[in-house]
Amino acid sequence: MPGRVRKDPLRKPDRPYLALGLEGSANKFGAGVIKHFEDGSTAVLSNIRHTYITPPGEGFQPRDTALHHREWALKVINDCLTKADVSMHDLDCICYTKGPGMGAPLQSVALVARTLSLLFNKPLVGVNHCVGHIEMGREITGAQNPVVLYVSGGNTQVIAYSRQCYRIFGETLDIAIGNCLDRFARVINLSNDPAPGYNIEQEAKKGKRLLALPYTTKGMDVSFSGILTSVEAYTFDKRFRANGQPQNSNDEDIITPADLCFSLQETIYAMLVEITERAMAHIGSKEVLIVGGVGSNERLQEMMGIMAQERGGKVFATDERFCIDNGIMIAQAGLLSFRMGFETPLSESTCTQRFRTDEVHVAWRA
């Protein structure tokens, strides 16, 4: 009901709280320790991540990614505790990603979380990955009630908070934006280090020619699969030069990989900004928060900034430490729900590949 201000249900803690967060829904394994103080402030004590990087032209397979997480889990968690200067015994709870994500990697991390929980007799909190991104973004940027654009390798959603639920206003109808970028990077053989999207962004800076691609917004939803097919098709065009160089001095009408990266970025980011603007107009919000791995893209942040400025609004974005999947965001969202009395009993400490953002009861917000 508009005009009515509900009381903040989250009371200030009676003592400092500590939580460990474990994340591994895709190709990054992350661990972080967060501390909530009595005065309501928050401190990131440590935030460590290790990324599974595959050779150019290859994606990460669930089985190999799970293996990577199992190999790195203990080292990353140890580093994380050492850096935070806390022991396992000091923790109030252990938070882990319940979903959504890739099945095998999620299971590996859930297993680590369960084992630690039993060893040290600490309660478990299962966290929705998307809600983790949103809560960490709000904490870092101080945005109060923003429209959230959540863009990553597995998710593309426009979200706004309403009545203790993060409602999805628009989302992708097929593949996620990061998936589209990753797969295109594979087509033109870009490196996966540090991330395919980052390398596309660098390549796009050299592009000059805007090639026509489908522009597929449908109301507040978007679709990327056709765009991926179209941009791939340009690599079979007879004007395409894989090395980006003209064959001779008369060879002027050419398409380079840089042009394709540039065109792809301009098109898909314009679509995202458009649906975000539509959601802002719909709910009358002036704040935008960009979260998720693709959110670290500077061109996307720049375009969003121009849009927000035209509307008299403001953009909140975080850097790669908090944008890209990390353990600390799981700790933050988990600790918020733990302070509201939420725990995941061992018998229910499962994980799931399908876990929609709007299924979570956001008990800690008014």
Added chain:
Amino acid sequence: MASPSSSLALISTSTLISQGAEAKVYKAHLSAAPSDPPVLLKHRFRKGYRHPTLDASLTRGRVAGEARALLKCLRAGVNVPGIRMVDAAEGVLAIDWITGNSVRKLLPGGADEDEDTGEDEDESEADAADALQEYDISVDVLMQLIGQEIAKMHLADVIHGDLTTSNMMLRHPASFTSRHPTLRTELVLIDFGLSYHSNLVEDKAVDLYVLERAFSSTHPDSEPLFASVLKAYEQRLGKEWAAIGRRLDEVRLRGRKRSMVG
């Protein structure tokens, strides 16, 4: 078609009414004559964040598409505002000004769309009932009108793309002479910005589903209302209904179970 400078000059003399996500809406007069009725100007202004080439081609396509859909509806006898001017290059579309209210404001729950109205629900419901009386129409007849207009539009193979109660208006009886024996008003469909041409059962069913979601999110306890919209739609559509109805049931399931995994 007007030259770019003249349509922008026209905007500079018009009154800004609202700014949506995509366009600014103005009230304007095409000529200085006092008898000249006002028009509604919809200006899809330049988006600074978009590459200029991309922006220009999108704007051109969308203005032309909207005008095309309106024309198609007009030819098929669907109640939509008439086109007065199209300037696709500048992104300007002028249509007849409609005096009246959106259906959203006339139904319970829809009046409190603006934040901080400060009213509680009972009051706004009473307001909605009062407003309908002014139009001399019952909720049931209004729902029939909605169903009929959508059916007429779908029979012309136009898909609206954004059916909500905000995108339907009732003409105010004071400024409208109805040719209907008992009805003093008329339902008009507006905002064809997301519309397209299609004869697929799928697209028509999705169009109806969008409206159903809009009803349930804006107007509490509106299931019986939407049911009578569908009934009128079914009657008007005749034998084509069976396939669309079946597909609508499928689309409903799809909406709920849509997965978020890419």
